[in-house]
Amino acid sequence: xxxxxxxxxxxxxxxxxxxxxxxxxxxxxxxxxxxxxxxxxxxxxxxxxxxxxxxxxxxxxxxxxxxxxxxxxxxxxxxxxxxxxxxxxxxxxxxxxxxxxxxxxxxxxxxxxxxxxxxxxxxxxxxxxxxxxxxxxxxxxxxxxxxxxxxxxxxxxxxxxxxxxxxxxxxxxxxxxxxxxxxxxxxxxxxxxxxxxxxxxxxxxxxxxxxxxxxxxxxxxxxxxxxxxxxxxxxxxxxxxxxxxxxxxxxxxxxxxxxxxxxxxxxxxxxxxxxxxxxxxxxxxxxxxxxxxxxxxxxxxxxxxxxxxxxxxxxxxxxxxxxxxxxxxxxxxxxxx
Amino acid sequence: xxxxxxxxxxxxxxxxxxxxxxxxxxxxxxxxxxxxxxxxxxxxxxxxxxxxxxxxxxxxxxxxxxxxxxxxxxxxxxxxxxxxxxxxxxxxxxxxxxxxxxxxxxxxxxxxxxxxxxxxxxxxxxxxxxxxxxxxxxxxxxxxxxxxxxxxxxxxxxxxxxxxxxxxxxxxxxxxxxxxxxxxxxxxxxxxxxxxxxxxxxxxxxxxxxxxxxxxxxxxxxxxxxxxxxxxxxxxxxxxxxxxxxxxxxxxxxxxxxxxxxxxxxxxxxxxxxxxxxxxxxxxxxxxxxxxxxxxxxxxxxxxxxxxxxxxxxxxxxxxxxxxxxxxxxxxxxxxx
Numbered sequence: 001x002x003x004x005x006x007x008x009x010x011x012x013x014x015x016x017x018x019x020x021x022x023x024x025x026x027x028x029x030x031x032x033x034x035x036x037x038x039x040x041x042x043x044x045x046x047x048x049x050x051x052x053x054x055x056x057x058x059x060x061x062x063x064x065x066x067x068x069x070x071x072x073x074x075x076x077x078x079x080x081x082x083x084x085x086x087x088x089x090x091x092x093x094x095x096x097x098x099x100x101x102x103x104x105x106x107x108x109x110x111x112x113x114x115x116x117x118x119x120x121x122x123x124x125x126x127x128x129x130x131x132x133x134x135x136x137x138x139x140x141x142x143x144x145x146x147x148x149x150x151x152x153x154x155x156x157x158x159x160x161x162x163x164x165x166x167x168x169x170x171x172x173x174x175x176x177x178x179x180x181x182x183x184x185x186x187x188x189x190x191x192x193x194x195x196x197x198x199x200x201x202x203x204x205x206x207x208x209x210x211x212x213x214x215x216x217x218x219x220x221x222x223x224x225x226x227x228x229x230x231x232x233x234x235x236x237x238x239x240x241x242x243x244x245x246x247x248x249x250x251x252x253x254x255x256x257x258x259x260x261x262x263x264x265x266x267x268x269x270x271x272x273x274x275x276x277x278x279x280x281x282x283x284x285x286x287x288x289x290x291x292x293x294x295x296x297x298x299x300x301x302x303x304x305x306x307x308x309x310x311x312x313x314x315x316x317x318x319x320x321x322x323x324x325x326x327x328x329x330x331x332x333x334x335x336x337x
Numbered sequence: 338x339x340x341x342x343x344x345x346x347x348x349x350x351x352x353x354x355x356x357x358x359x360x361x362x363x364x365x366x367x368x369x370x371x372x373x374x375x376x377x378x379x380x381x382x383x384x385x386x387x388x389x390x391x392x393x394x395x396x397x398x399x400x401x402x403x404x405x406x407x408x409x410x411x412x413x414x415x416x417x418x419x420x421x422x423x424x425x426x427x428x429x430x431x432x433x434x435x436x437x438x439x440x441x442x443x444x445x446x447x448x449x450x451x452x453x454x455x456x457x458x459x460x461x462x463x464x465x466x467x468x469x470x471x472x473x474x475x476x477x478x479x480x481x482x483x484x485x486x487x488x489x490x491x492x493x494x495x496x497x498x499x500x501x502x503x504x505x506x507x508x509x510x511x512x513x514x515x516x517x518x519x520x521x522x523x524x525x526x527x528x529x530x531x532x533x534x535x536x537x538x539x540x541x542x543x544x545x546x547x548x549x550x551x552x553x554x555x556x557x558x559x560x561x562x563x564x565x566x567x568x569x570x571x572x573x574x575x576x577x578x579x580x581x582x583x584x585x586x587x588x589x590x591x592x593x594x595x596x597x598x599x600x601x602x603x604x605x606x607x608x609x610x611x612x613x614x615x616x617x618x619x620x621x622x623x624x625x626x627x628x629x630x631x632x633x634x635x636x637x638x639x640x641x642x643x644x645x646x647x648x649x650x651x652x653x654x655x656x657x658x659x660x661x662x663x664x665x666x667x668x669x670x671x672x673x674x
Binding site for chain 1: 351355358486487488490492496503507510511514517518520521522523524525534535536539540541542543544551552553561573574575576577578580582583584585586587589591593602621622623624625626627629630631637638639640641642643644645648650652654656658
C-alpha cells in the first residue's frame, strides 16, 4: 500500500489543527501533507512532525496529486472547492454539513457504520459533532435491539462553534467574573454577545445554530436527519433540543432511548462495553472535562427507563474536536487505505 | 386581618436571605420578623426594612408567638425543629425535602395547585427547585390537556446547592481560567472538588444529589415523585436526568411533554400566556442569566414534537432561589392570609 498525499483544508481552524495533531499521533500511511486555508491565513507556517509547512491559499491552490483531502473550512468552502479536489482524483472527507444529506454521499461514523464508506463518488461526509457523540452510544444499542425513538438534550461546548466560540466564552467569563458572587441577587452587566443569541459566560443558551423549521434549529434537525441516515432508520423518532453550555470542549447528550424490544441495564452495559471507541464509566460520572483530548467517547448514567419500561436513559460525552470531528475524519481516511 | 409574626429559619443561607428580601419586596402583612439559624450563625445581625435583626440560635429559641415559620435550613433541622413550631401554633412552610412526600403534608406550587394548601396539619412543603420550575410550565398544560409523560433533562445552577455550590464554582473557575484556552487540546489541572463528584468550573456534571435507586439520584426521584403529587397524577411517566451546570443562579429544564390528547404549539402558547407566574418568550431565548432576580419563570423554545406528533418540546428556566424556593414559600404564606 503506497503512502498517501494528504491535504488538510481549513488547517488553521480548531478542527483543522486537531486533524494535524491526530495525523501526527496515528499510524496513517502519510506520504506528504499539504495545509490549506483561506487567503487570510495563507502564508502562516505550522510546525508538524514532518517539518514546517506553509499554509497555502485554498482559492488558488492546485489540487493535483492529492489523494485524500480532509475538509473543515465551512460548508461554503466545501461546496466551492470539494469538486476540484475530486476531479483531480482525491477523496474528500468533508466535515461541513454541505453534502451530508446527499444520497450519493456516505455519512460515516467510524465504528458504527463503516460499511457505508465502501461506496462513494469521491466525497464522504463526517457527521455533526453532537450527532456523532450520540451515535457512538446509540449505534451499538440499535444493532442489538433496534432503535425506535430518541429524546436528546445536548450540552454543547463552545469549541463546536470554532475559535470564535472559545473567544466569546473567555471574553464573557472574564467580563462577568467580578460581579459573579452578587449575581445570585440578580443584576449583571451584559458582556455583549457576538456569536450566540445570549451570553454564554456563566450561562447556558438553549439555542444552537439558526432556526430552520417549526422552531427547530439546523443543529437540532441535523440530529434528526443525520441519525436516521447513519443508522438507516427512515422513521426513527427523534426529539432534539440543542443547548450551548459554558464549556470549552466536550459535547454531552442526555438521552432517552427506546427499542423494538425491551433492553435492560445489564444488556445495555454489555453491548456498550463490547463496542469500539467508547468507554463505559460506572464508578465515576464522565464529564466534558474528562473527555477533553480523549479519542474514546464516554458513556455513563446508564439507567432503565422509569416511565414506560424497556428503554434506557443514559449520558454520553465526547471531545467534539476529536471523535466529534477530526478523529472521525482521519478514521474515515484510514478505512480507505 | 391581623399582622403575622414571621420567623425565617436558616436565615443566613442563600434561600433564607432571599426569603427576607422577598418579604421586604411584597405586601405580606408582616407584624414582626425573627431570624433563626444554626449556632454558628447566631448572634450575627441582618439589616432589614424593619431594622437590624439579630440572628437567634435555632436550637435554643422559643417558638412561642410565631404565626408562620419559613424553614430553609436542611431536612435534618426541619425534622428536629418543625414540630415544636407547629406545637406552638405556627404554620411551618418547609423548603427541605423532609416532609414533601408525607400524605398529610400538602406540596404546593403557588399558581399551580394552590387549593392543596387549604388542608394542612401545620406543615406545608415547598417543592424541589427543579421540580418547581418544570411545574410552572407543565401545570397549566396538564390542566388543559392531561399530562401523560415527561422526559426532562435539567441544567441546574450551583446556588441550588447553597453557598457552598457558589463557592465551589468560583474557586474552580478561577483555578481553571489560566489554562482555559489550551484546554481544547486536553490536559487540565484538577482544581479539586469538595461538593460535586467532578469539577463544575467550565464543565457540566450529569449527577446532582446522591444515588438512591436504579442509578437515579434523589434529585431525579424528586422530579418524579413530587411532580406526581403536585399534579395529582399517580401514574405520570417521568424520565428524569439532573445535570449541574456552571451557572450561578437559574435552573433550566429541557422537556418533552405528552398529553391525553394532541396539543399544538398555538394552544400551548395560549395556555402558557394565560397562566400566572410565567412569561412566554418568543422573540428571545430565555436563559438562566435572564431569569436571575425575576419572580416569573420563563418559557421558550415551544415546539411541536417531531417524532410522535401531538406533544410539546419546550425549555423552561427560573430563578431557583426565588420561584424555585424563597418566593414560592412566601407565596404559600400569602395563601394562608
